[in-house]
Amino acid sequence: MRQGSIPGSQGRVRPLTLLGDPLLRQPCREVTDFGPGLARLVEDMFATMYAARGVGLAANQVGEPLRVFVYDCPDDEEVRHLGHVVNPRLVEADGIVLRGPEGCLSLPGLEAGTERHDHAVVEGYTMTGERLRVHGTGFFARCLQHECDHLDGTVYADRVTGWRKKRLMRQASRTSWHRQGPHA
Numbered sequence: 009m010r011q012g013s014i015p016g017s018q019g020r021v022r023p024l025t026l027l028g029d030p031l032l033r034q035p036c037r038e039v040t041d042f043g044p045g046l047a048r049l050v051e052d053m054f055a056t057m058y059a060a061r062g063v064g065l066a067a068n069q070v071g072e073p074l075r076v077f078v079y080d081c082p083d084d085e086e087v088r089h090l091g092h093v094v095n096p097r098l099v100e101a102d103g104i105v106l107r108g109p110e111g112c113l114s115l116p117g118l119e120a121g122t123e124r125h126d127h128a129v130v131e132g133y134t135m136t137g138e139r140l141r142v143h144g145t146g147f148f149a150r151c152l153q154h155e156c157d158h159l160d161g162t163v164y165a166d167r168v169t170g171w172r173k174k175r176l177m178r179q180a181s182r183t184s185w186h187r188q189g190p191h192a
């Protein structure tokens with residue numbers, strides 16, 4: 009990406025992987041090639057995230073089982089956080105646990121109260137291989153935990169419990185995009 013250019017402006021909007029697709033359930037592979045293919049993937053991920061009006065996106069949500077995510081996400085103080093992380097590791101997730109509304113581009117149109125830590129730190133690399141450390145609080149901490157979950161093959165619905173879980177899965181089963189079950 010050229011300096012000063014808007015992330016995603018050179019990218020291609022890719023189809024989103026939706027709940028029921030096995031790609032969302034497999035842990036993603038570490039990135040080993042930090043070449044132009046990775047830069048293109050990050051650019052496509054920004055384009056796709058913005059087109060879908062998301063605040064974060066993991067690579068397996070656009071069909072690439074690689075450990076990469078992008079974000080453009082506010083925290084609870086309305087501070088904007090914009091960036092990407094390659095081979096992220098969630099090194100801290102602590103502070104109080106809050107249940108807040110959470111949604112996902114792979115479960116479009118749905119949301120459910122989900123418990124997350126209020127503080128998170130992710131370490132990883134930029135697309136050019138420089139070390140990176142990202143701190144988040146509030147809604148941005150939620151986003152960091154959500155994207156790290158994706159790369160491990162987990163979706164937020166897995167963390168929803170009780171009646172919220174039942175309601176979410178019932179709503180999911182009624183959507184046109186949901187293709188679980190024997191007729192998949």
Ligand code: ZN
Pocket residue numbers: 111112113114154158
């Ligand atoms: Zn998601």
